[in-house]
Amino acid sequence: MPELRKDPIIGRWVIISTERGKRPDQFNGKQEEGVSEETCPFCEGSESQTPPEISAIRPGNAAPNAPGWEVRVVPSISPFLRIEGELDRRGKGLYDLMNGVGAHEIIIETNQHIANMADLSDEQISKVLKCYAGRIADLEKDKRFKYVLVFKNYGKRAGGGSLRHSRSQLIATPVNPKRVKEELSGSRQYFDYHERCVFCDLIRQEIEQKERLILDLDGFIAISPFAARFPFEIWILPKKHCADYTCQDSESIKYLGKVMKIVLSKLKKGLNDPSYNYVIHTAPFRRQKAGYWKTIEQDYHWHIEIIPRLTRVAGFEWGTGFYICPLPPEDAASFLRGVEV
């Protein structure tokens, strides 16, 4: 059983995964991952090679686990967390831990063997984005979970492995990730003082100043943030205030698909198909309960963060949370504005 363990000093939860784990002697300083391109379990017609599907978009009402789908969600075959069981929170001396209960799902974004989401159509990307919303809403019903992390690892440098079939992942967790808590508390502080959402203010300023703006289209902006940690770091934000990704209507999801397509295509064309990660930042579950969580609807603003993996992260970032970005975000934005797609 994997475990969730809490750092006793700074309170960060970590998944200690055992199922997926290699033996200690299988870690090796010199090892490089090979490229294997055997039969792809994510292509149409190979449905039997994955665990039974959790959900799918099937226009013709075809039977599950058979061809005829457009987006398909399956459990991970090597999950970080296990879906069965109770949390069983407990202490061990000064340490806190609980069982590694959670969901880990793979969202297969196309039935074709296409590697990069940038090469899917706007419409197909919108279907994937809609599928995220459906899965988050469904997992919210499970009272053990506090958050669903939706993310993508594309390319080897981004931890995407060697199988070149476009997909994303989600993890439902019984704890709120540290960064999410920090964003919630930071945006609450800002609201307390200004009585305005910090993200709404940021969007207004970025549209006005233009220098970090990559795109302003159909209700969304894409910017390289003022305090970017990485070269070409990109945030996509809806102009309309909303804390929760799942609250979008189908028009908004349609437009978001278009915006994602343009941004990812600019990255692909401008930077020679780099590896990248993205993460959806949305409000946690169960926020109607007591305390400051009540104010999340007004304080917080969902968004997507994209990080191309172009530079190696050196040592002191890990140890300190203090980053060095070797390219001003203004230069990154200006470059990406100029890439025609």
Add this chain to the structure above:
Amino acid sequence: MPELRKDPIIGRWVIISTERGKRPDQFNGKQEEGVSEETCPFCEGSESQTPPEISAIRPGNAAPNAPGWEVRVVPSISPFLRIEGELDRRGKGLYDLMNGVGAHEIIIETNQHIANMADLSDEQISKVLKCYAGRIADLEKDKRFKYVLVFKNYGKRAGGGSLRHSRSQLIATPVNPKRVKEELSGSRQYFDYHERCVFCDLIRQEIEQKERLILDLDGFIAISPFAARFPFEIWILPKKHCADYTCQDSESIKYLGKVMKIVLSKLKKGLNDPSYNYVIHTAPFRRQKAGYWKTIEQDYHWHIEIIPRLTRVAGFEWGTGFYICPLPPEDAASFLRGVEV
């Protein structure tokens, strides 16, 4: 001039470096760093190839910037921060920034062309560790600085570049790194409740439980921490409570050199010479001032964190501060205990 910029939501400071920066079109998704092993500017006899030295250990009182040294400190030729100038804190709409003022120094750990600190003698490592203390104490005199980050990037995966001469770096910054602030506030909270140092309690428990203990020698322990983020993550802690790295006496530094030598040799032998980073975590400057900083001496406990770079960090860690460790620290510690050096 580089800038220090603050993320308006979570308050994290980032260095936006321009001097060192490449042009946007020089970032490339497919680019790999080559290995270049030309004449090494860090070897004895090549002193003229570095900027003039800031400090050095020279047993025979030889002249500066000439052979005859054991450890040598020089300014970085491509500094992240600039030593001259005032901070000039200012706002720009809702954003906060200041000039990228700070120091960036290279500590050359040996006059021989040896790549890994693990291959230096105990005594030589102790000299390096002593040199860190001297530099931190010296930089504390500069009222603009709040913290000195001492770190090492060894090997290409750790951001160590291609030049194989053992060295470490330090950055003196006018802001406290986020992670350090979190550790300070976490350890204060623990002290407030328990009236004991969380690190002292942790050391006691680790010595008792033994399962995560790698070494217990001469006043130091090396453990793989309970909530390790990375496989084979290692913390080295002094058993004697002390908040500040620079307060160690020469006996303690001598023993720390021995402990570092053993731990780094175990990593090298057991894991096939992996890339690694380490960071010294010590109390910030100017803690005698008002407020909770006064209690740092009792709350906080300096230590060293070592991270071998064996796995790729995937996407959602960046976006969320939530880590998955694929190897239980108990297994890592047991493996490293068994590596004979």
